[in-house]
Amino acid sequence: MKIYDLIIIGAGPAGITAGVYAARQKLDFLVISLDIGGQAAWSGDIENYTGYQFITGPELVQKFQEHMLQYGPLLKENEEVLELEKSGSVVRLKTNKADYQSRTVIIASGKKSRELGVTGEKEFKNRGLTYCATCDGPLFAGKDVAVIGGGNSALDAALQLVKIAKQIYIINNTAGLSGDAILHRKIEEAGNTRILNNSSVVAVLGEKFVKGVKIKTLNQEEELAVQGVFVEIGLVPNSEFAKGIAENSQNEIIVDAHNQTNISGIFAAGDVTDVPEKQIIIAAGEGSKALLSASHYLSKNNF
Amino acid sequence: MAKTVKVYSTSTCPWCTRAKQFLKENNIEFQNLDVSGDQLAADEMMAKTGQMGVPVIDIDGEIIIGFDKERIKLALGI
Numbered sequence: 568m569k570i571y572d573l574i575i576i577g578a579g580p581a582g583i584t585a586g587v588y589a590a591r592q593k594l595d596f597l598v599i600s601l602d603i604g605g606q607a608a609w610s611g612d613i614e615n616y617t618g619y620q621f622i623t624g625p626e627l628v629q630k631f632q633e634h635m636l637q638y639g640p641l642l643k644e645n646e647e648v649l650e651l652e653k654s655g656s657v658v659r660l661k662t663n664k665a666d667y668q669s670r671t672v673i674i675a676s677g678k679k680s681r682e683l684g685v686t687g688e689k690e691f692k693n694r695g696l697t698y699c700a701t702c703d704g705p706l707f708a709g710k711d712v713a714v715i716g717g718g719n720s721a722l723d724a725a726l727q728l729v730k731i732a733k734q735i736y737i738i739n740n741t742a743g744l745s746g747d748a749i750l751h752r753k754i755e756e757a758g759n760t761r762i763l764n765n766s767s768v769v770a771v772l773g774e775k776f777v778k779g780v781k782i783k784t785l786n787q788e789e790e791l792a793v794q795g796v797f798v799e800i801g802l803v804p805n806s807e808f809a810k811g812i813a814e815n816s817q818n819e820i821i822v823d824a825h826n827q828t829n830i831s832g833i834f835a836a837g838d839v840t841d842v843p844e845k846q847i848i849i850a851a852g853e854g855s856k857a858l859l860s861a862s863h864y865l866s867k868n869n870f
Numbered sequence: 871m872a873k874t875v876k877v878y879s880t881s882t883c884p885w886c887t888r889a890k891q892f893l894k895e896n897n898i899e900f901q902n903l904d905v906s907g908d909q910l911a912a913d914e915m916m917a918k919t920g921q922m923g924v925p926v927i928d929i930d931g932e933i934i935i936g937f938d939k940e941r942i943k944l945a946l947g948i
Contacts, residue, residue: 608885611882624884625884625887629887645938645939693921693935694920694922695922697922697923699883701882702880702882702886702924703880703883703922703923704882705881705905705907706880706905706906706912706922706924708906708909
């Protein structure tokens with residue numbers, strides 16, 4: 568079986584930036600990813616990526632992708648890595664489509680939405696329940712909706728919805744919202760929001776589509792009639808396949824300052840790692856760092 | 871003969887943008903229906919698929935939910 572110099576897992580800001588650097592170093596490499604852009608593709612307005620005073624997530628991702636693809640790298644889209652194992656001096660990868668071998672790997676698989684884990688969640692996904700307010704928000708014009716969560720992503724989703732939906736319930740399981748004060752103020756000023764603190768979702772209800780949520784507020788259960796449920800309760804790293812690689816308590820892959828994991832030849836970058844702060848520009852920078860480390864590793868070991 | 875292609879989308883959904891871009895790159899003519907501004911189109915999409923996720927691509931009556939490039943290629947014969 569062919570042995571690549573490098574396989575990059577993920578094509579978000581970290582993976583794509585690593586890909587651009589790898590192509591410029593003329594490495595024999597492959598990018599395997601379920602999607603292009605990762606979370607950046609779902610972002611609304613971006614105003615803190617240097618060089619762009621204002622750009623939307625999909626536009627920035629388009630530019631990232633064009634930048635990488637101009638070098639003609641091998642890109643395996645819609646492919647998911649299931650297993651990864653170091654054996655001798657090569658890393659073996661198994662995906663849902665094929666097996667691969669590589670001298671080095673950069674894990675840049677990012678994060679995904681955390682699920683509620685309640686009855687009805689799977690059943691009503693895309694039937695009124697969604698994890699992406701940016702994408703699906705416009706479908707709920709004039710409807711009553713619930714946003715689950717109390718952090719910045721929940722408040723951001725709620726603010727996207729105030730202009731679209733009729734009534735927005737924010738269901739927050741702590742005593743008060745935890746997002747930025749400026750977002751709180753905008754939510755309060757909107758006039759069509761209602762914040763339910765100390766509340767959690769017990770079940771998502773409906774028939775063909777969502778008709779409501781059952782919530783529990785300090786041991787009191789009630790049903791809210793809503794046609795939309797937006798789940799915004801944070802993110803979990805896509806690191807399930809990385810067995811044997813050291814992770815922190817949040818399942819983020821632990822990397823050193825050179826993006827090296829606890830297994831030599833396996834590097835990681837971006838939101839899947841324990842690097843402080845999750846930002847597009849940080850992920851991109853980490854991707855380039857990881858590639859440079861992988862490149863040093865290859866030359867040091869005379870591969 | 872060219873197939874009739876309809877794309878149910880919203881302007882804010884990244885996969886819709888990618889799906890439409892893919893069709894354009896392959897010189898496939900399609901009708902874009904923005905379900906956020908067009909309640910009739912939204913109802914039509916929900917009736918066809920029993921779900922609300924976009925994009926939905928209708929290729930001569932074959933319904934594809936999401937940007938499934940392989941299925942789109944197969945349905946279009948490209």
